[in-house]
Amino acid sequence: MTILASQDLIVELGIYFLLYDRPGYGESDPNPNSSVENEAYDIQELADQLQIGSRFYMIGVSMGSYSAWSCLKHIPHRLAGTALLVPLVNYQWPSLPYSLIKEDYRRKFLSLGLWLSTYVPGLLHWWVTQNWIPSTSVLEKNPIFFNERDIDILKTIPGFPMLSKRSLKEQRVFDTLRSDFMIAFGEWEFDPLKLSNPYGENESSVHIWQGYEDKVVPVQLQRYVSGQLPWIQYHEVPDGGHLIIHYKGLFDTILRAVLVGEEPVCYRPKSVS
Incomplete structure (x- = not known):
């Protein structure tokens, strides 16, 4: 960084x-x-x-x-x-009201990601490296994820090289991201x-x-x-x-x-x- x-x-x-x-x-x-x-x-x-x-x-x-x-x-x-x-x-987090998050598509996406990471990590690894999955360069231009200022910023910085298909094919990179994701969005103590x-x-x-x-x-x-x-x-x-x-x-x-x-x-x- x-x-x-x-x-x-x-x-x-x-x-x-x-x-x-x-x-x-x-x-x-x-x-x-x-x-x-x-x-x-x-x-x-x-x-x-x-x-x-x-x-x-x-x-x-x-x-x-x-x-x-x-x-x-x-x-x-x-x-x-x-x-x-x-x-x-x-x-x-237990204190987040369900009414606040029930319609949030991110919640469903993260739940699916946690399930795949926990029970079928091999399938998840295969899936994220397939050619039909959008590349990081495509995602970085997607207004679903980034607003206009972010998209302009992404034209001037390296972006997210660890999320490229080439990087994700490396088992260590995939395992690191999977572990970090599960810690961040799994159950906390x-x-x-x-x-x-x-x-x-x-x-x-x-x-x-x-x-x-x-x-x-x-x-x-x-x-x-x-x-x-x-x-x-x-x-x-x-x-x-x-x-x-x-x-x-x-x-x-x-x-x-x-x-x-x-x-x-x-x-x-x-x-x-």
Whole structure:
């Protein structure tokens, strides 16, 4: 992942970025025993081994946000601040009202994906590598998944190379994505919507950033999640899709909000019509 902050801001605030690969990604070994809970303790061990200090900031993006939720549950005392960018919403969280998700096609798609991943992974592997399945280049232009700003962004970034048929034919790549998907959207050992505020004295802040036009994670679900967790600061990008982290200048705004407490007034959520 490319560091998307401006060099001026990095120098001004003295920011040090540490990016790590979850199990199976990059140079990280696969771990068949991975879980949402393990993520927090793996991150804590990594921080201790690298001696980065007793507290650090955490940023979780999209499906990778389950790592941040895990840290908020299990090691909140280690977090100086947390930003969740277009974080996933797991349809199996017990506190999500069925009335909110029953007609959502994403729920049915994810349920099918979990069933195939669990019971017939070989069939799933065969299916996703067939020639009649749309290529990633086709999906990246599809307005079902991305709004106009996202589609423009995808013209300038590498996109999703791990999701190409060529990559998915590699067993390790497929197994990594399948395992990550099952962890993210399977049953968790806790319900994030029931988390109590671990920062009663405002010694840390937590932020959710969501695109109003996000077609991967619906804004209605994100609003509900943030509404159940009033101690989390919720920000909404009016014309934003799922790739808001790539929008020019926005990552600097996100960093200023979590690092120095600047309030980005222009990203207050729209009124519900």
